[in-house]
Amino acid sequence: NAGVTQTPKFRVLKTGQSMTLLCAQDMNHEYMYWYRQDPGMGLRLIHYSVGEGTTAKGEVPDGYNVSRLKKQNFLLGLESAAPSQTSVYFCASSYSPQTQYFGPGTRLLVL
């Protein structure tokens, strides 16, 4: 039982490049979330999903897109990366909107 895993662990992008972050969970959770963590700002919700095929915007959705084609996977896409998207990205999942289980994070540097 791996819990929540994130791929990749670290990535460097140039401004304007695109990439996809993968979050996978093996706990059969309905809810999945993408956050970004910036110094002094805590975690901010980017997008979330309440089930397969559904997505919704969080606090800071601009510049990101998501997809939940399979229940166990939640993808976060950056179509045209900007330096302001340099951050640590965390994925989380939960059975209901209560206790969240977090992945180890992905560090993204946009030059």
Next chain:
Amino acid sequence: AQSVTQLDSHVSVSEGTPVLLRCNYSSSYSPSLFWYVQHPNKGLQLLLKYTSAATLVKGINGFEAEFKKSETSFHLTKPSAHMSDAAEYFCVVLTGNQFYFGTGTSLTVIP
């Protein structure tokens, strides 16, 4: 609007002395409240949660928190700090399907 305020960005305590990390919240609804801990370069781990049952909530590693509606507070305490408690602590409020994080309190434990 929902928000969480962690009143101290940094707290230092000596090993063996009590810990107090303060959190105030605002919520239009009866909230669910959480404390998470993040050790360096790690994901977040749930310490405890309040979901409208007992107002004094006990969590892992000897931590507890008291929900005080009249003061809109959910402070985290521990009677005796251990070196392994050094970490970042986040107070979180859940409203609907969205979690709102405080900006975090960094706890230093002095030997």
